[in-house]
Amino acid sequence: MSASTRWGLGPRLMLALxxxxxxxxxxxxxxxLAVGPGVFHEHMVRAGVDDHDAAVLHAEEAFRSAGGWSLALALxxxxxxxxxxxALLTRRVGRSLGALAHAASGxxxxxxxxxxxxxxLGAEFDDLAAAFNRMADDLAEADRLRSRLLADVAHELRTPVATLVGYLEAVEDGVQPLDAGTVAVLRAQGDRLTRLAGDLAPPSPAPRAASSSSTGVP
Incomplete structure (x- = not known):
């Protein structure tokens, strides 16, 4: 596992902040530090105070100290x-993404x-949740249709398969002669299975590239 993989969203946001x-x-x-003392000194000079006076120097030192402490406390x-x-926002985002990951795993x-x-947490996260739920609905519908299709296919296959097995067993046992009528029945059931297999095959994609290149249309 790489270092970038071990760092989650929370530590990344905290580090960036x-x-x-x-x-x-x-x-x-x-x-x-660059602007404040100079401005303060200029104001003292304009006020007519001797800039070499000990009181002025003390005031400037106090100004720098007070400014530094104020800045440090404010920061x-x-x-x-x-x-x-x-941290609060990261926790909420992490909880939301965790719920999304858990649902995706399910x-x-x-x-x-x-x-x-x-x-x-905002329109983007709400849109993501809505898109995920729509995807889940589509997958649930696709699974329902797949189950229904498999059930229908199993029902359709049962009759020709049972007919083929029955006739073959009868021929093996000598009950049914392998004459033209039996062969016709077996062929008919085989054709039925072939049609069912053709119905189950996915449609081939339209040859767009070939037709476009042949006609010269982009």
């Missing part, structure tokens, strides 16, 4: 909230009554 938060946090920190709160929402095992409920 963590990378987005990391890049966003680093970008916000870089912008804040931390955003990260916790985002990861919590992502249909693969011949339980054509398996259905999935709309997960309510």
């Amino acid at each position: 963590a990378l987005v938060l990391l890049v966003g946090g680093l970008t916000a920190a870089a912008v804040a 931390g709160a955003a990260a916790v909230t985002s990861l919590a929402v992502c 249909i693969g095992a011949g339980r054509y009554g398996a259905r999935v409920a709309p997960p309510g």
